[in-house]
Amino acid sequence: MSTILVTGADLAPQALALLEGHEVIYAGKTPTESDLVALCGAHDPVAIIVRYGKVGAAVMDAAPSLRVISKHGSGTDTIDKVAAQARGIEVVAAAGANAAAVAEQALALLLACAKSVVALDARMHAGHWDKATHKSLELGGRTIGLVGLGAIGLRFARMADALGMRVIGFDPFARNVPAYVECVDLLTLWRESDAISLHCPLTDDNRGLLDTGTLAQCKRGVIVVNTARGGLIDEAALLDAVRSGQVAMAGLDSFAVEPMTAGHAFQAEKNFVLSPHIGGVTSDAYVNMGVAAATNLLQVLSRQPAVVG
Structure with missing residues (x-):
């Protein structure tokens, strides 16, 4: 046997x-x-x-x-x-x-960032009512940039399109891209996206794809979502960008080192929404x-x- x-x-x-x-x-x-x-x-x-x-x-x-x-x-x-x-x-x-599961997690993180779900929940549980002072971000009409248009990326693209978002994407290997996804180069994606979601495999060529240089090319206040691989992001650069406001919020399901160890810098930052690489973990x-x-x-x-x- x-x-x-x-x-x-x-x-x-x-x-x-x-x-x-x-x-x-x-x-x-x-x-x-x-x-x-x-x-x-x-x-x-x-x-x-x-x-x-x-x-x-x-x-x-x-x-x-x-x-x-x-x-x-x-x-x-x-x-x-x-x-x-x-x-x-x-x-x-x-x-x-696991395309459906991961795409749904990416959407959950995007919405959590845009709608301040975690922060408002904590405030409500602490007895606060912030209706007069809080404004969330409306995603309809805004541009989402997808890096990777495979099974997960295209599933997420359909969800973003249903929200009324403009969907742009970069993937040199993509086939049969639907009409509602506009294929662009990476420089255009960085410059025009109000939110960026990563859906590509990690390779030697794209390790640290989001770093100080690329993050600086993005719109100020961009949202970053990563349900792919942590190595796609230079974590120190992302931390600096979030602290400076260049990145408004980051929703992350994957990290450079997993499991994340106690004391990781992201854990103390309010503008990070974190989950333990469970995007594909559904029954x-x-x-x-x-x-x-x-x-x-x-x-x-x-x-x-x-x-x-």
């Missing part, structure tokens, strides 16, 4: 049903590289389903039978794809499986991502003959 390693503590029952006939081993909620190396050494899996932690060359080398690494989600930046390719290991992702997405991850790895295993001897 071949083994499949899950870098997490569980997998949806619907996904497990697809993997019947394989032995499924769990690495736990917060597996380290040494944990994964040890498990691969002990069990020699033919496939790894990646939920948490990173899978690099050392993990791959500890599993000589490994033929496929399947991401439980869409972002594969935690997998060393160069190392995998060099070893003939296929990397697959559950693209679009529906959990099933969708698990089933997609299992299906993808089985497709790879079915077309690759096992190496004997």
Whole structure:
């Protein structure tokens, strides 16, 4: 019986049903590289389903039978794809499986920022009534700039269009972009957006995409939303921009280092709305991502003959 390693503590029952006939081993909620190396050494899996932690060359080398690494989600930046390719290991992702969940989280963060949801809730619970002094931002008629027009970005674009927003987007790889999304270059996006939402994968080319320089090119008082990867933002630059008012509010679901450690500078700032990278964590997405991850790895295993001897 071949083994499949899950870098997490569980997998949806619907996904497990697809993997019947394989032995499924769990690495736990917060597996380290040494944990994964040890498990691969002990069990020699033919496939790894990646939920948490990173899978690099050392993990791959500890599993000589490994033929496929399947991401439980869409972002594969935690997998060393160069190392995998060099070893003939296929990397697959559950693209679009959590698109609805993440797009809804992006919308929730945008609305929370524009409508001061968190601050007003705290004031109300403290016994205040700020109707005479508070004004929220109306999104209708304003411009939202989307960096990334994949499954999540386009789903969010439809929501923004329904709010009456002008939707502009940048994605050199986008296909079948709907008419209500105007494709622009990045400089135009920075200059014209009243709010910016990131929906692209993290690569070596776009790491720190939002930094001191790009934030300075944005409209003063822009809202920044990130439900993609924390590495897309230079966090020190964003902190300075929020403190100066160049960025009015930031709604963030992902961070450069996760989990966020106590004492992170964002935690003390009132103009940050934060969530612990749970955009894709819904009961529906959990099933969708698990089933997609299992299906993808089985497709790879079915077309690759096992190496004997």
